[in-house]
Amino acid sequence: MRWTIKPKPEQKEIEQLSKALKVEHLVAQLLLQRGISTYEEAKKFFRPQLSDLHNPFLIKDMDIAVERIQKAINNEENILVYGDYDVDGTTAVALLSSYLLENYPNVATYIPDRYDEGYGVSLKGIDFAEDNDFSLIIALDCGVKAIDQVNYAKEKGIDFIICDHHRPGKKLPNAIAVLDPKREDCEYPYDELCGCGVGFKLIQALASTKGDAIEEIVPYLDLVATAIGADIVPITGENRVLAYFGMQVINSNPRIGFKAIINQIKKKELTITDVVFIIAPRINAAGRMKHGQHAVNLLTETNLSQAETFAAEIEKFNTDRRDLDKEITEQALKQIKEHKEEGRFTSVVYNENWHKGVIGIVASRLTETYYRPTLVFTKSGDKLAASARSVKGFDVYNALEGCAECIEQFGGHKYAAGLTLLEEQYKVFKAKFEEVVSESIDPKLLTLELNIDMQIEMQQITPKLMRILKQFAPFGPGNMTPTFMAENVQDTGYGKGVGEYEKHLKLSLTQKGSKPIGAIGFNLGNKIGQIKTKNRFDIAFTLDENEWQGNVSLQLKLKDLK
Template identity: 50%
Template sequence: MEKRWVAQEKADAQLVEKLSEDLKVNKTLAGMMVKRGLNTFDEAKAFFRPTLNHLHDPFLMKDMEQAILRIEKAIKDDENILVYGDYDVDGTTSVALTYSFFKKIHSKIDYYIPDRYKEGYGISTEGIDYAFENHYGLIIALDCGIKSVDKVAYANEKNIDFIICDHHLPGDIIPAAIAVLDPKRVDCEYPYKELSGCGLGYKLIQAYAIKNNIDGKEVEEYLDLVVVSIASDIVPITGENRILAYFGLEKLNNNPCNGLQALRELSGKTDDFTITDIVFSIGPRINAAGRIDDAKKAVKLLIANSSETAEDAGFIVNLKNAERREFDTNITEQALAMILNSPEMEHRKSTVVYNESWHKGVIGIVASRLTEKYYRPTIVLTQSNGIVAGSARSVIGYDLYEALTACSDLLEQYGGHKYAAGLTMKVENVEAFSQRFEEVVCASITDNLLTQEIIIEDEILLNDIDAKFFRILNQFSPFGPQNMSPIFLSKNVTSYGYGSVVGNNHLKMTIRQPNSSLFECIAFGFGNHLENINLGKPFDVCYTIEQNVWKDRKNIQLNIKGIKTY
């Protein structure tokens, strides 16, 4: 699929000039700083040298005081506490963090993860009944609950109190819980709105530690879980999330908990993990437990108090991930065939595919793969317990949640984010929903949103890339949503020698500009450009800059994202 190359707007020239002089860096790097809101030396210093002291006071969050008072009361009165969380990575890391912290303080605490297939997403009646039957007076719900008005009311009838820690968009009514921690509440003045569910769990234990004079090191112990949630839930790597991710990666790479260490080893990666590495190697393994089997096994792994226990739990989770991959591959192939065999579906501006036998646990992954292939809002539906369940993914710039809201009369439930959501409906509504969703998308999406963009940070010369440039560039990390690894453009380059195709249609080549150094390049999926590249004619490339490690050799490598021949 051809992608549009779009240049970012230039930063304010005067600010760039001043920052370049103050920091003794070239104007490309200074421009990157200004575009990220770093206009002064002090702002740049805070960005490049973050500290945990830069985190906001957790008591700025609405209802935090009530939440801490209720937990203190539960501990003082020797109540049973149940930590309740969603079955995905964000939910299981949230539960592992909160349970592990309070377990050191209060022995009468346990955790509960709803069954994806029997109970569905969020707080369930079955979960509340379990709490009632086992004499839990307080439930701390993480990464879910903000729309569970009826469930919280049901719990109140049974004299069970709720503390909700959720980062999803609230509905019109806030549940009648003891405390509802959600920065997206319109009445919450907390300065940062984009925390993950596990990030909210971190703020909860941070607040408890502050109130009860517990050393901050006891809280920082869980930063590796927080960064796994930040990466896997695809929240912005900005503000407070960037600080948490920065120190979370440090913890993950140097002293991870037993469970994450086991997952690191299973991944086979020996050097430091990045946000991307978490997304592709740690996150899927944790998710696989809830997708294929029981997410409690993921929590068991993450709270393991010995390397032996973690290795055993990790082995099981890894097996489930292999099973998940097989389901994923087969269902993706079936869905692609369904689209290819229907001219109408192939030419739509949205994708809605349905098969009652597809495994519910992997339809979100399949939706992502279809979106990558056709680049349009996509929903994959299957049947579970007599009702149709779906997973939806969007394209950059299109609000999927609003589109689902326009179809809400055909849905039983829906929820999620601008770019990812879940939904359920009656079987008889599938056809009408597919048609309505297409109509809504056609009426609200612009053609340019249906063509994937490559956002160009800046045009540079290859000779601009030296050791100092690369060192400073790396300090913009961790890279992720809203702080992506920058893509640069270099024009009029030529191939030095002959390129070659390796692996599955990947292009390897060495390029240069007149009077520049030579740069090794890898271009994944660009093997079809080999013939033109080897003609010796000039072409343009856009790329990210990375370090390639092979045995003991390290060198700067360009990861090509686009090629334009003349």
């Protein structure tokens, strides 16, 4: 790992903010590094308010979308709520469909089959709408590039409203309304919403037109917080407000579907990290292993015993997904070794039998191992489909644009994308992708960077500091858990490897005679030799709490040591 310490703000700024907020210099420095330099900004950060949410009508086409939905309701048209099969898409579909169904019965949901229809708006979905007399489709978390599909629907007399957050192409679909904060002509003040976030802005607009207060739609924020965490969008600005109140809903009064999942995992207080690693994979498993509609059914269910049946099904999908993911990752790593590709700038692997539902996870695993832009391909119908993942600081979407002549279709973000191509183009694409990346990537980005907020002394680590740091949550991109470093620490002699194959490291650390603090280093068990000799070493860590037999104590969560 490459340790990078963030620049320290001016001492004068630290002192001013410390005085204004009556906090220690350490806390003031952390806030300044997050772009918070005044009392007012700190108040917004620590105490988000629903009034901080922007007016939804600032999104381009929002007034047109609201008017078209109201017209559909007045004319008793059938409305189809259509969304992608991942967490962002299924939560968005659950959110909008359940909101509309509160007052209007002619609403149904549609999630495309990952294997049969692929990503985004499908012709099969439009045929389903025509066959069942739907005259309005509202697409969530997809659609901004669906130019041909929207034209196809128009020929059949079906209107489209698109709620997306992906980067549009050069041309927008000919829809009634395209709600996407990333549109160049959209002046909405915050363009990092997830798909479910754009869906929430639509129900906020619909609610305000009816004269309902924002508080009326707060119960929907458990879905939005889950999508924000799962889709790895920045937890800054408006997303921070949505995630903050969404986590309150999850922990105090979650919808029945979430309750059923939480009852299975038996955890009292969930953080957004728990949502990302516990709730989101289960929701995702439905679309990966079976069909995304299972997730929508769970998230819209109002009967607990029925929801628990759905949650048990989804738990089984998740177990199967984990087994497959492990098996395919092993095969992919073996393929890279056998083809002697360790020295390349990219990892591109293909097996026609790999399960399409887990190639995105496998791409993430390979990126963790080799730390370079990665694509995992499998056969999908008569084409190949791939999931792409990138390393921090490198835009894989732009790299794919540089290979556009070999690709049939692609879409996504800076760090994650999906694409399809013809099988005969695979070798050409693989060579072109390696060429584009090798010519455009800064080689230092191929070593994992560990961003450290600041160096501190062990004696500064107190329960009071922990209480303040907890208020920095919810954490995520743009507001990561503060990472510290401490120099010349020493194990007090209790250091040992723990867990299966002793792959984790458990220590009791001290520095210059400070009081010992417990530390856990996941996957750092191989460093035990350097610890045992009573050597002094530097550590990078976050602060954590360890609960054991009802007692809570501070502990360091080691990220690296050297």
